[in-house]
Amino acid sequence: MPGFPPPHRVAVIGGGPAGLFAAERLRAAGVVVDLYEAKGSVGRKFLIAGKGGLNLTHSDPFDVFASRYGARSEAVARWLRGFDADALREWARGFGIETYVGTSGRVFPRDRKAAPLLRGWVRRLREQGVAFHVQHRWAGWTHQGALRFDTPQGERTAQADAAVLALGGGSWPELGSDGAWVPVLRAHGVDVAPLLPANCGFDLDWSAHFAQRHAGAPVKPVVVHWDDGDGAPRALQGECVATATGLEGSVVYALSAMLRDRIARGGHADITLDLAPDRSLPQLQAALSRPRGKRSRSEHLRREAGMQGVKAGLLHEVLPREAMDDPQRVADAIKRLPLRLLRPRPIDEAISSAGGVRLEALDDGLMLRALPGVFVAGEVLDWEAPTGGYLLTACFASGAVAAEGVLAWLRGGGAMRA
Secondary structure: OOOOOOEEEEEEEHHHHHHHHHHHHHHHOOOOEEEEEEOOOHHHHHHHEEEEEEEEOOOOOOOHHHHHOOOHHHHHHHHHHHHOOOHHHHHHHHOOOOOEOOOOEEEEEEEEEEHHHHHHHHHHHHHHHHHHEEHHHHHEOOOOOOEEEEEEOOOEEEEOEEEEEEEOOEEEEEHOOOOOHHHHHHHHOOOEEEEEEEOEEOOOOHHHHHHHHHHHEEEEEOOOOOOOEOOEEEEEEEEEEEOOOOEOOOOHHHHHHHHHHHHHHHHOEEEEEEEEOOOOOOHHHHHHHHOOOOOOOHHHHHHOOOOOOOHHHHHHHOOOOOHHHHHHHHHHHHHHHHEOOOOOHHHOOOOOEEEEOOOHOOOOOOOOOOOOOOOOOOHEOOOOOOOOOHHHHHHHHHHHHHHHHHHHHHOOOOOOOO
């Protein structure tokens, strides 16, 4: 009498949120899951992201949330319809992790910590039967189609009916997201867009004096002004940080995709900063026009306009020395300080990366058209988003889509062919 067919076996490669969530969904469906991770433990970037407080997701309404993904908004919205911000909060609640909405709309665990959530998640996956294989760096396939891994004991191979590649982007090489998978997939005919820095800082042409004196100083509050592609004025309030080479920080990260693309097209990107958002131009002009008496120029600027430290330094970077005695020119510069960004910082300094496997190279289940049975999820894919919980939420959602794609493929009798 014939026995039951053996369960399908799926390899999930990459132990970040996308890979772990795909593994969870697959195991819940009864699939045998082997999870491979290049480093000695999983979730390292997840832990790093939570060092200052784990920003799990965002409270934006769905349409606003989906719009944060720029050119890929429509595709990512489809992923999110299967697993959105509310679903992620409910999932965390299943581990006893309650969340709250911060003043900026960002969503955090009550204790703001990533480690308890990750520990509980990994423990549950092990209890459910997911097999973890750490220090296994994926190296492609053998000629016979087996998965290849570099390990401390030498090369190992593994068989699977399907695979989910959740290998990360290129922005955290020390945590395993080094983009080493790009040439492997390109060699198999997969269309991969170049990996680029996202949520990154930018270089400016600071003087040596400014760089030495003000590197690391927060610049807040400020309003960044720029024009959109049609010449319409745009503005965003926030804060940033002066670095030895330029600017970084939340308001810069929010604009980084646009700034990076403008630099790629024209060699630079121009913005202006309003260094005194709470004061009007006429107010500043009137204040700076008051006689300064025996006060020094810098003391007059501090008392009448609130410009000191890095903000005063920025004025000196932009205005010639003689202009610092002209109230009109100083007031104009405070409200519209012109800055020219020259280049994004290198990808290995960025919070995340853009580029990756083009979505046009995939079917709706995130399976590679060039490699049947091979699915992708997370930052391997060609999408990007600002910080604020959008990155993490889309990684979870893409992991869910990839898992559903795998299950549909296996139900249809598919087998991995590489």
